[in-house]
Amino acid sequence: MEGRYKKLIPVRARIEEVVDEVPGVxxxxxxxxxxxxxxxxxxxxxxxxxxxxxxPISVSDVTSDGLIAHTIRAAGSVTNAIVGLGEGDYLGLRGPYGKGWPIDRLEGKDxxxxxxxxxxxPLRPVIREVEKNRSTYGKFTLMYGARSPKLLLYKYEFPRYESIPNTEFLVTVDKPDAAWDGCVGVVTTLFSRASIDPERTxxxxxxxxxxxxxTVKELKNMGFKDNQIYLSLERRMKCGVGLCGHCQVGPYFVCKHGPVFPYWMIKKYFWVDQI
Ligand SMILES: Cc1cc2nc3c(=O)[nH]c(=O)nc-3n(C[C@H](O)[C@H](O)[C@H](O)COP(=O)(O)OP(=O)(O)OC[C@H]3O[C@@H](n4cnc5c(N)ncnc54)[C@H](O)[C@@H]3O)c2cc1C
Ligand code: FES
Structure with missing residues (x-):
């Protein structure tokens, strides 16, 4: 079968391992x-x-022995059914699709x-890349926020993120619990704690x-230019390959031209609420 059509047919994938992350994920x-x-x-x-x-689900990791990881939240009928599966069960995968993070553009930059x-x-593979090829990139700042400490994803990896050289790792939660002694507030409150040079980031x-x-407002206030900001968008999808139009944002198909977009490309549509 032609490569183009072959990519539309799911291949079998065996669930080798399942990690319970946070409730429902x-x-x-x-x-x-x-x-x-x-x-x-x-x-x-x-x-x-x-x-x-x-x-459609982002790739959250590719392990050294070739396993592909998907971190999935039970949101509706399909994701609830998937989240109920266990080791040894099978899923179908087609992809990988879309344009990812601009790894080439990050070289030599903070x-x-x-x-x-x-x-x-979807950003965990970028953390892996920075960790693996540390000297290729400048200072690394990772700012992460969740609604509560219980909802912080990949908490077991936080020591690993902290130990990446030349890295500032900041975490905040909207609503702390009794055990939380870290930052409180939405993720943008972390900007005042980080030292970021907008010129080279x-x-x-x-x-x-x-x-x-x-976040975009904050970055713009700091002096980031439109071509220094990249965003990953989510839209309802069907085909995933630019055929059905379900995921359209202005003239773009999120599945094909995104899901990662430079801000300059989508800023006209970014502030308009979805119908
Ligand atoms: C490029 C891309 C990457 C994604 N990556 C992940 C991921 O890594 N992990 C993950 O858990 N989910 C991810 N999603 C969202 C995931 O695709 C939806 O949660 C899923 O399609 C819901 O399907 P469902 O049948 O379970 O629920 P449905 O019954 O279809 O929907 C349940 C709820 O989720 C909302 N929803 C459905 N689809 C989307 C969507 N595409 N975007 C936003 N809200 C939606 C609905 O409005 C509804 O409130 C991603 C979506 C896109 C487009
Ligand atoms: S999902 Fe069909 S065009 Fe994007």
Whole structure:
């Protein structure tokens, strides 16, 4: 079959490991059976559960032995069914799709990640990249916020993030619990604690739309130019490959031209609420 059409047919993927992350969110480590292109940071797959349906999910890791990780929140019918699966079960995967984070553009620059909630998942491959090729990039700042300490994703990896050389790792929660002794407030409150040089930094942002809007405002106030800000957008999708139009934002298809966009490209549509 022609490569172009082959990419539309899901390949079988065995669930090798499942990690319970936070309530309602699990990470699935998948062994793909058959040909599959290694996903780039920021790309997504259409994840198919037989008899239920298909959903776009970002790649949250590719392990050294080739497992592809998807961190999935039970949101509706398909994701609830997937989250109920266990080791040894099978999913279908087609992809990887979309344009990911601009790794080439980060070379020699300071890198700023701003993530909210589950938005850390599509950025985890960038953290891995900075960690692996540390000397390629300048100062690394990772700012992460969640609604409560219980909802902080990948908490078990935080010591690892902290130990990356030349890195500032800042975490905040909206609502602390009794045990929390860290920062309190939305993720943008972390900007006053970080030392960021807007001249030499590229910012990668992912999280709920409202969080991304406040983050962009803050970055613009600091002097970031439109071409120094990248955002990962979420829209309802069907085909995932630019055929059906479900994911359209202005003239762009989020599945094909995104999901990661430079701010200059989508700023006209970014402030308009979805219908
Ligand atoms: C590029 C991309 C990457 C994504 N990455 C992840 C990820 O890494 N992990 C993850 O858990 N989810 C991710 N999502 C969101 C995920 O695709 C939706 O939660 C899923 O499609 C919901 O399907 P469902 O049948 O379970 O629920 P539905 O019954 O279809 O919807 C349940 C709820 O989720 C909302 N919703 C549905 N689809 C979307 C969407 N595309 N964007 C925003 N809200 C939606 C609905 O409005 C509704 O409130 C991503 C979406 C996109 C477009
Ligand atoms: S999901 Fe069909 S065009 Fe994007």
């Amino acid at each position: 699990r990470t699935f480590y998948l062994r793909v059976e058959g040909d599959f292109t290694e996903p780039l940071p920021g790309q997504f797959n259409e994840v198919y559960m037989h008899g239920v349906g298909e959903v 890198v700023l990640i701003v993530a909210g909630g589950l938005g850390l998942a 590229v910012a990668l942002v992912c999280g709920p739309e409202i969080m991304m809007r406040f």
